[in-house]
């Protein structure tokens with residue numbers, strides 16, 4: 158994180174190979190002198206630097222990648238054992254900590270070192286806080302957070318963790334309510350035949366397409 162001025166300097170200096178050396182202020186009189194010397198002609202306005210840097214603040218957290226999850230998985234004592242069980246075979250007796258995984262046994266797979274339950278990535282303890290923060294980004298509220306999580310990730314107690322996060326967040330408490338669903342508006346029944354028809358193709362059925370027309374009245 159640096160001001161636009163510092164970033165301009167960084168860009169400029171990126172062309173050179175250099176070493177930085179610290180010099181205390183008292184020994185830096187030449188630089189001070191140069192920046193404070195009166196100019197022969199003073200400009201009417203403060204000159205704008207030639208290059209424009211669209212300074213983009215660094216994201217608070219870089220996105221979580223598959224290789225990161227794989228690294229966490231390898232370090233997690235339970236999950237790394239689960240990986241082994243999936244790839245080789247489950248033992249006939251498993252400890253309490255493996256039960257939640259053993260129960261899902263048929264739906265578990267390993268992909269690039271990550272454990273998947275169906276299409277959801279199982280997140281080791283190490284990454285949970287970060288992913289909760291990512292799910293919570295923009296304060297979508299409990300329902301949306303759970304829905305989002307459901308399509309991508311899972312861990313034991315995920316729902317509870319989401320609930321705790323949302324309950325502890327004042328912004329979510331104030332704004333996280335899901336707006337009421339709009340009530341369904343059904344087609345009105347037409348008063349006479351052939352007033353409104355619904356048409357669609359069905360098939361191919363035995364090599365033929367069937368054009369289906371439904372008269373809404375009859």
Ligand SMILES: [Zn+2]
Pocket residue numbers: 293295296297298323326327328329330
């Ligand atoms: Zn929130």
